[in-house]
Amino acid sequence: QVQLQESGPGLVKPSETLSLTCTVSGGAISRHYWSWIRQPPGKGLEWIGYIYSSGSTVYNPSLESRVTLSVDTSRNQFSLRLSSVTAADTAVYYCARSLMYFDFIYWGQGMLVTVSS
């Protein structure tokens, strides 16, 4: 059974960079699309972007200028960097794996990241 686990700081200061890592177990990271999705407290879901195991990426246009996704196949991990954060970036951040591109079949448990000084 594929399992995903987010890790990283739970508190980030405004204007700094949010960095999270997703560790994949129970399956290889190769030949799959891996996404980050976020959910502000009490609100809906927002797709941030996906990365293929080869390293190719597609980002949500609304966040593209601030987002960088990367993958480390040797560690079975992929990562999110979101720069110049504000309070509006406070959310539960999920990592997920797709069946194909956007059908997210496996999810991490989610990690709350708060942007505050």
Add this chain to the structure above:
Amino acid sequence: EIVLTQSPGTLSFSPGDRATLSCRASQAVSSDYVAWYQQKPGQAPKLLIYAASSRATGIPDRFSGAGSGTAFTLTISRLESDDFAMYYCQQGGTFGGGTKVEIK
């Protein structure tokens, strides 16, 4: 930019009822990338339906998806207590605002 509208925001049903949830796209979209998720408080979303009408592994057959173009639906044929939750539709990188299915 595609906008997905799920209305109403809340639907009230009794256990055993049939529930049909609506998702409308602001322009015609490919059914290949339409999915539905169930989310309960404090949990990650769970994939129910992908490619508009295909059930994900392990999803009971009381859940079904249909639609094309700009109009898609998720139907729960007989609501069970475990089905009262939030439901989101998705097309590609866009999610709808969600519909909460609550107990009447």
